[in-house]
Amino acid sequence: MLFLRYYFWIAPHLFLGVLVAGFLRRGLQRQLPIFFAYTVFTLIQFLTLFTVSLFATSSLNSYRWVLVCGMGVDSFFQFAVIYELTSELLLSRSSLAAPLRTVLRWVAAVLLLAVAVASGALSQISVERVMNVLQAVDFSSSVIRCALLIVLFLFTRALQISWRSHTAGIALGFGILASIELTGTGLRGAFGSSGYIAVDLLRMSGFHVCVVIWLVYLFLPDRTPAFTGRGLPEADLALWDQELRRMVQR
């Protein structure tokens, strides 16, 4: 079990290091600067926590403080990355920016309200089950991230917007991570302190899956949509042209 815990703690961060190198080699940090900053931050956070756990074994408080501050910044970064993905896919299209911004603003406002109420309910179950405020924040952030990503996927599917490979991979990875973290919050609430290790393993494995997905999408050849055929036949074009002539004459 101890090996598994160390594996899930260290391995995803090693893969993340490979991802950062891949990003730098392809110059993708210019295209997705916030995501790049997030990955660098996650690596720094891991190195700090690892060092603290090795050299300050007597001071559990220092470890907790680094973890608490790191989780706060991590949540902020994850929201910023979702905004970056939305901007890359939808907001950069001027015709969609205004209506989509309104939809996302409403979704975020409703979710914020819902999770505020839900967090309250969660903390009332028992003080032992919910360690501290941070878990409530973690729960809220997972719900909002899940919902925003689902809205983003639905929107792009409804409008038939195609994704570039690595953008799709980042969104998919974040979506899986957020949903696993949400499930983990529920499991922690259900099993209490006896299930902490199992839940932590679940969350770490979620992050592992997420990083592997990012790597696969980064290193697989870009799947540009493959089209065959000539498109609009000339006879059809003539019909569209007739329609246009009628409009011009009107």
Added chain:
Amino acid sequence: MIFPAVIIVAGLIALVLILRLGNGHGRSGGNLDELAARLRPIDVDAFRNLIDEREAEYLRARLSPKEFRSIHRERMLAAVEYVRCASQNAAILTRLGEAARQNPDPAVGGAAEKLVNNALRLRLYAFQAVPRMYVSMLFPATCLAPHFIAETYDTMTRQVVTLGCLQHPAQGMSGAL
């Protein structure tokens, strides 16, 4: 215990949804001829007539309230069908436009980009228009006619022809523009 169970179920549902939705994004592309064959012609004038407020006023003045409600419902149902058809065409044109965007000629690429943007705008309008027309069916007094659909469809038609002229110059349709 119930609340954590709800969170667990919600998390699992979200996971399945994200996997399904995320997986579908790799399936763009396809046969352009098949796509083009799925385009359905639309009589924009007939659609304009269906959503014309003056026409509705004329009918309201000449028919009994019961008859008017029934006729209005029929007209709105027909208009919804037109909007759905226009939205379907816009989805197909988005993909045809995306294929044309890969053309090395910058003029074709630019025209395709405009077509894609306009087709996306039309689909967005269609999402807003359909519920509004259903509301209008229930409450005929409310004026919720989606004129912008017809206008956007007109613009999209112009862009299809422009793109077609650029891709098939032999057709010689530029005179119409």
